[in-house]
Amino acid sequence: MIVGYGRTSTLDQNAGLAAQERELTSAGCKKVFVEQVSSVDVTAREKLAEALDYIREGDTLVVTKLDRLARSVAHLVEILGAIEAKGATLRIISMNIDTGTATGKLLxxxxxxxxxxxxxxxxxRQREGIAKAKAEGRYKGRKPTARxxxxxVMKLHAEGIGGTEIARRLGIGRSSVHRIVSSQSAAAG
Structure with missing residues (x-):
């Protein structure tokens, strides 16, 4: 069976995910697993885990591009090991690579x-650009939304509302609420 896996990093990339699904279906995938999650957070990739669990001996896992599957060589090797342990192969459409062949494995x-x-x-390059911008006084960093x-935060805290609820209402992290309350209390006391 040919099984597909598609991924985009953010919820804003719906068109990219739909394009991957179309391409995977056109490649003959009978079952397609898709998700919207950052590749950096490999622990949150539930659909990839499901796809790897689903494949059987003789199956092929198909992805549109290598970066949709793995971010690092170590992660790629781990995924490829799981695929090979099942007796399956990996195919990457954009690179025309199929690990069912020796050349495909090498490439x-x-x-x-x-x-x-x-x-x-x-x-x-990004770090160098940030350092240069900081040196020139042009880099401000991310705006401190919680502060x-x-x-x-202090108004809601004074009303007796808990940190978790304050964080939810204001769209900030609970730890930010705690930090603000602690620093304001220390400054007042």
């Missing part, structure tokens, strides 16, 4: 290393 290893190398270079709501 996948090479491409995985190249993808990881490109990502590390991109992150390095901007300090007055609202």
């Amino acid at each position: 996948l290893g090479i491409m995985g290393n190249v993808a990881e190398f490109e990502r590390s270079i991109m992150l390095e 901007a709501k300090s007055d609202e």
Whole structure:
């Protein structure tokens, strides 16, 4: 059986997910697992785990692109090991790679290393750009959204509302509520 797996990083990428589903169906996938979750948080990828559990000997797991499946070579090796342990193969449509062949296995290893190398270079350039912007006084960082709501946090806290409920109402983290209340209480006391 040909099984597909599609993923986008955010809920805003619905069109990308739909395009992956169409491409996987066109590739002959009889069952498709899709999810919207960051590849960085590998523990949250429930549909990938389901797809890996679902495949059987002789099956092929199909993805549209390598970056939809794994972010690092280590993660790719782990996933590939799980696929091979089931007696299945992996096919990546955009690269025309099929691990059912020796050439496909070789190319996948090479491409995985190249993808990881490109990502590390991109992150390095990003860090350099941030450092340069900071040196020039142009980098402000992320706006402190929780601190901007300090007055609202303290008002709700004074009304006896708990930290979890305050966080929910204001759309901030519970730890941010605790930090604001603690710092305001320390400053007042």
